[in-house]
Amino acid sequence: MKVAISYPPILNDRGQVAMVSQNRNVQYFKIPTYLLPVVHAQAATWLRDIGCEVRWDDGNAQQKSFDTWYAGLLSWRPDVVVFESTTPVMKFYWALVKRIKGDLPKTLVVMTGYHSMRKPGETMRACAADIILQSNHVDFVLKKLIPYIAEHEDWRETCEIEGLFIRVDESKVRQTGTFKRVEDLNLSPDVDRDLVEWKRYAYENGNYLRTPGTYATSVIRDCTFGKCTFCRYNGPDLTFSIRSVEKSLDECQRLIEDYGVREIFDDSGVWYRGEQARAFARGIIDRGLHKRGCYFGFNTRFAYLDEETIALLAKANFRFVLVGLEAADAETLTRLNKGYLPHQARQNLEIFTRYGLHPHLTIMVGYYWQTAEQLGATVSTVRELMFKGLARTLQVTICTPLDFTPYHKECVANGRLLTEDYNDFDMSKLIVKTPIPHEAYYQAIRDIYGVATDPRFIARQIRFLASGRGRDWEFLFRYGWRALRRVRNHVYNLTSQGRD
């Protein structure tokens, strides 16, 4: 079987490229940011390992135009093409599937991703997709599904692999039951770096202080917490699965020794905590990987990592800690099911920075209930944290209901959505009714990003140099100009449209 795992270049009318593979959200970026879709990369690796001919077909990272990408796909003539769906690009995909079915009528189209898995009937009606995966374990399902299709002509009627919507004929679609929520991730292979051409993703990514950097094969699939109402990793159909510390350490060692990677980021929704986190750090130290010039980073959440663990992670040369600061008021955090309180954010940041880690805050604005007072608290808190050096970098996004998360459903149920056009869900503008004018949220974004050029922030970075840590020098002199370029891009993306 010839299987293409495809990410078509999707450009908007401003020449920005959709980052479909970004966990949790999609955004259009002008300055390229290439994010390795880890689970799909594992699927590609696994399919190749069992004998399929696999085309890793990321048109964005391969810097192709849409026409070049499409011509390449047609000439390769796949038996199966796999796409990853998310709300703002659904209309694009439905049109694309129609076109593919016209040009390659025998090619099967498999839709994966959080939008179509939550509304499979909609995608089945809107396009001629053959199969929709309701499982987030794309690798495990494809590894069973593709051989089954190859071996059974009547697969549409007989396939019983769980978690599928299958088009039987023009009028009939059938479902194969609830998918397995928890998989043993040790069974899925590490991403084959050569297959996915890892270097294409190794430089243009704001998470890396040092390059080449790469994403690890995630230790946690989805999220150990899984309750935040705005996040894709939430719902009765989702929980987390976990990979062993040893297997992950082995991969890190290979990445450093065989590929010369200098920063490894694990994009698990929330990384290990407790004993596993400490075992991982100890493993890095025991193998001497903390002295090989490679930084490590991960996503976590406030109220999760204790001081002993953080100290050990710092010793193991962890640097980048990406953590969500969704608001600075308790009411919003409670409504979002964040499971932490404002005081815990500050306490945790104090511990992170005490040990020299570089916290990166991901901030959101624009909740449908967010008042001027709540918004002001977010802005002032973030600015203060940045000026005090309790966080080193940040990004702001507009909270956008997506992929039928609880927040999305809440917006629909409460009549807060201003549009039903999926193209508008691209995080470039507010699409919910809010208690204060939208401009106030855009101004808040400008105020937060304005930190980057504020003398108090710059002075704090200079004071960090006294710590003697090499990473602080690198941060200021190597990363600084790159970050400024990205800040301008983000402010443009988030505040320049939707206010007409």
Place this chain on the structure above:
Amino acid sequence: MSDKPRHLVQSVRKLTATTFVIRIDRHAFRALAGQHVTLGPHQFAINREFSIYSSPGDPYLEFLIIARPGSETACALHQAKPGDEVDLAGPYGEFFIADPGVRARRYLFVATGVGIAPFHCFVRHFPELDYRLIHGVSRVEDRYDLADYARERYVACVSREEGGDFRGRVTDYLREHPAESDRLCYICGHSAMVANVYDLLRDQGVPSDNLLTETFF
């Protein structure tokens, strides 16, 4: 937050050297049987998720917790004294018996260690429940609050010593005593156990729609 009632510790009941039940004020806190919360000492930097051990009908909230070395939140709660304040958020989760109509069904509960907490809550809240509970523990003493379960419905799989109802792991027990395929099966514990039991029950003919999981970390 100041208008929220303070949750104070009422008692800490030790079950083993490391396992305990902490009881706190309920106030108006409402949750479905089987849900969980985040819990930690007041003003503590971290918290953890714990399934509710008590029944929604109890005038207090209880949590079954194991305080392993290095588990900072659990160890701090282990040391809590009556009158200490804790921070509580939630409830969360969909690991519950949702439809009153399905209470007439037959259930299979599979847990390891303190993963028994939501099942304790089920059994207290729905005394008429037709269930079979397979509980995997290391030692005989880990059969927490054994008297709260109908003895003929509870099977202790003890892996490290004799004295339970079965010597071995829950997966060993299920291989020797396959599940009836019409049971509605709830599995609660660590990720690897949940994945293994799921596969086993599927192989034994339990439809995937009848399998619910809650994973601990």
